[in-house]
Amino acid sequence: MRKSRLVLAPAVMLAAAALVLSGCAAAEEETTTDAGSTTDSTEEVAETYEVYALLPQGSDQAYGTFYVPAMEAAAAELGINLTITNSQYDGDKQASECEIAVAAKPDGIILWPAVGDSVRPCLEAAAAAGIPVTVTNSDLFDADKALSFGYSGPDTYGQGVSSAEIMCELVGDTPVNIIQLNGAPGNATAIDRDNGFTDTVAANCPNVTILQEESTDWTKATAQQVASEMITAQGIDNIGGIYAADDSIAAGAIAALEARGVVAADYFITSIGNTFLGNPLVIAGSLDGTVFQSSSWDGDNATRLMYAVLTGEIAAGEREVRFMPSVKVTAGNASDADVAPEW
Amino acid sequence: MTNQTVIKVGSTATGFWGKFRSVLARRTEGRAVVLFAIIATFVTVSQPLVFTAYQVTLGRIALIGLVALGLTAVILMGELDLSVASTLAVSGVIAVTVANQTNMAIGVLAALAAGVVVSLINAFFVAIVGINSFIATLGMLFALRGMAFVISDEAPVKLQNTDLGIAFGQPLLGPLTPRILIFFLIFIAIQIFVSRVKAGREFLAVGGNRQAAYDAGIPVKRRIFTGFIISGVVAAIAGIINAVERTSADPTSGSTVLLASFAAAIIGGNYLKGGKGSIIGTLIGAASLGMLQVALTISGVQIPIQEIFIGGILLIAVITDPSSLRAVWGSLSTTFQGIKNSLAK
Numbered sequence: 001m002r003k004s005r006l007v008l009a010p011a012v013m014l015a016a017a018a019l020v021l022s023g024c025a026a027a028e029e030e031t032t033t034d035a036g037s038t039t040d041s042t043e044e045v046a047e048t049y050e051v052y053a054l055l056p057q058g059s060d061q062a063y064g065t066f067y068v069p070a071m072e073a074a075a076a077e078l079g080i081n082l083t084i085t086n087s088q089y090d091g092d093k094q095a096s097e098c099e100i101a102v103a104a105k106p107d108g109i110i111l112w113p114a115v116g117d118s119v120r121p122c123l124e125a126a127a128a129a130g131i132p133v134t135v136t137n138s139d140l141f142d143a144d145k146a147l148s149f150g151y152s153g154p155d156t157y158g159q160g161v162s163s164a165e166i167m168c169e170l171v172g173d174t175p176v177n178i179i180q181l182n183g184a185p186g187n188a189t190a191i192d193r194d195n196g197f198t199d200t201v202a203a204n205c206p207n208v209t210i211l212q213e214e215s216t217d218w219t220k221a222t223a224q225q226v227a228s229e230m231i232t233a234q235g236i237d238n239i240g241g242i243y244a245a246d247d248s249i250a251a252g253a254i255a256a257l258e259a260r261g262v263v264a265a266d267y268f269i270t271s272i273g274n275t276f277l278g279n280p281l282v283i284a285g286s287l288d289g290t291v292f293q294s295s296s297w298d299g300d301n302a303t304r305l306m307y308a309v310l311t312g313e314i315a316a317g318e319r320e321v322r323f324m325p326s327v328k329v330t331a332g333n334a335s336d337a338d339v340a341p342e343w
Numbered sequence: 344m345t346n347q348t349v350i351k352v353g354s355t356a357t358g359f360w361g362k363f364r365s366v367l368a369r370r371t372e373g374r375a376v377v378l379f380a381i382i383a384t385f386v387t388v389s390q391p392l393v394f395t396a397y398q399v400t401l402g403r404i405a406l407i408g409l410v411a412l413g414l415t416a417v418i419l420m421g422e423l424d425l426s427v428a429s430t431l432a433v434s435g436v437i438a439v440t441v442a443n444q445t446n447m448a449i450g451v452l453a454a455l456a457a458g459v460v461v462s463l464i465n466a467f468f469v470a471i472v473g474i475n476s477f478i479a480t481l482g483m484l485f486a487l488r489g490m491a492f493v494i495s496d497e498a499p500v501k502l503q504n505t506d507l508g509i510a511f512g513q514p515l516l517g518p519l520t521p522r523i524l525i526f527f528l529i530f531i532a533i534q535i536f537v538s539r540v541k542a543g544r545e546f547l548a549v550g551g552n553r554q555a556a557y558d559a560g561i562p563v564k565r566r567i568f569t570g571f572i573i574s575g576v577v578a579a580i581a582g583i584i585n586a587v588e589r590t591s592a593d594p595t596s597g598s599t600v601l602l603a604s605f606a607a608a609i610i611g612g613n614y615l616k617g618g619k620g621s622i623i624g625t626l627i628g629a630a631s632l633g634m635l636q637v638a639l640t641i642s643g644v645q646i647p648i649q650e651i652f653i654g655g656i657l658l659i660a661v662i663t664d665p666s667s668l669r670a671v672w673g674s675l676s677t678t679f680q681g682i683k684n685s686l687a688k
Contacts, residue, residue, distance in 0.1 A: 058645050058646060059645060059647065082643070084645070085643070086645060086646045088599060089595065090596065090597075092406060092596055092597075093599055095588070096406055097640055099403075103396030103399045104392060104396070115589075115593045115595070116499070117499035117590070117591030117593070118589035118590065118593060120509070120589075121588065124509055125512075185492055185497035191498060
């Protein structure tokens, strides 16, 4: 009997807590409504906006290290009070963060989807609460786009296209076998870049044959290991080139080639990013070409796009897309100031 | 005289404070309750939204706590189940893949069956073959992760019936969503099993002293199988809930669940060596962790700082354990005695 009480006690306590908190929530709603009207009347005096930025990375990754400060700088300039979260690419965690953001009733939500397929409930909840959502870095799937006010960031499919165009231009009409190293499995950016590259190769240079493609976790170390295994599987003499989904992966693949005692410059290698790791490889001739991606542009424009929504520049139903310029970086322009690496 | 003494002791033991002290001595949730109170006070002062938006907080607690509840069944016996994170991922992928080809009910059954099969394999290696549970379930962690990628073709599997998923995330009873209700039902079920059912009560005996449990005639291997099945099935349920509520199954999901689940169990006063702990403790641990995470998220505290907070609480939970304190005190006493002796010479 005593144990039954022990079991039922938490349930009863939770039920009681739920009832009490229901009252609190109702009271809070009233308070918020009152506060809201106060804010409306003083909007002309001080226009500050509360915005949640639901990101899958932050200072824990190289890209986020430069993305977040640019985002915060733009927010400070435009009078936006940002609350930034980092789900570490866990879709469930980001969904929970979205619930928190919606409950906080901010003026807007900037969403960088951790998992593209999982954001529909978040978008629906925000729409139901009347909170505008803009998307950054990785765009939504077509079916979900109507639930957002806009997208700013790289044209991830276009980046794959640009990398393939560099490859096709280098190869010309020569038949070449290549291996392909993609980003993390399931990642929207990895999938888009993969599609952009393979579609363009098939259309522009069918003489390039993709012997094998494998996923990585975006890191140099894993890429080196995966590339080494692919080289062993296909035979070093059968491979004439490599496509890597980003510069870290390319650096790993180049290290794997050099470990076999071959010169990387003798191979057709392209990637995406133009990072601190990739740019010197282009200048050295190991990497034939990459595609410039600016993390600061990305962070800055995420905030500016939301500001445009908040100030009414972009109305509901007028989805605006702001693509980052995808500049091809090869030995000819790798040292130019306008494509200096940022991350 | 002797009679008087007996009566005095007896009255103390049966009085309110006697009972209270007796309960405190037997329970392991004391530190968890204190930590919960401290965190609740901190959250009330710093981020009252955690309480006003309580359904969101309960959702986060359920997200962390569901897997932790199942895990506790294994921890009570002194075993570990690292494969829960991958079981969550693979069951979600199976549920959605099968549901897309048939219907949701069959998808759910297939995912639950997968959870049972995984736990039977884990238990076989631990109880029959005799492999350390850390190693056996670590292998399963990797194998299942790979399987999730293979089944899903390395991409999230979209639930075709999106409306069902959206509806599943809506409140069902008052402000409570199906996730929260299932979480509390599972809590009550496991708590009753561990405290009221003979087989469940024997978990603590198996964890406390396995040889003594054998000698007392407890079917230890069967209990280990039962514990792993609870852990695996609950992880599978968590995977199904995540996949349906998010309208897609992500083969990479569960990446942050494993450590959070262990943290909830440890904060709740469960001993990783087994023999001491409770399901209620895990619930309190999950509630503490969930509240703290929501408060830190609302405050915009970045992940590294959040990890410092959570790590600090874990450390407090571990070092305030009476046996740890006794060990520290003993060590300090020995050190000071040594210094004193040296100075005396």
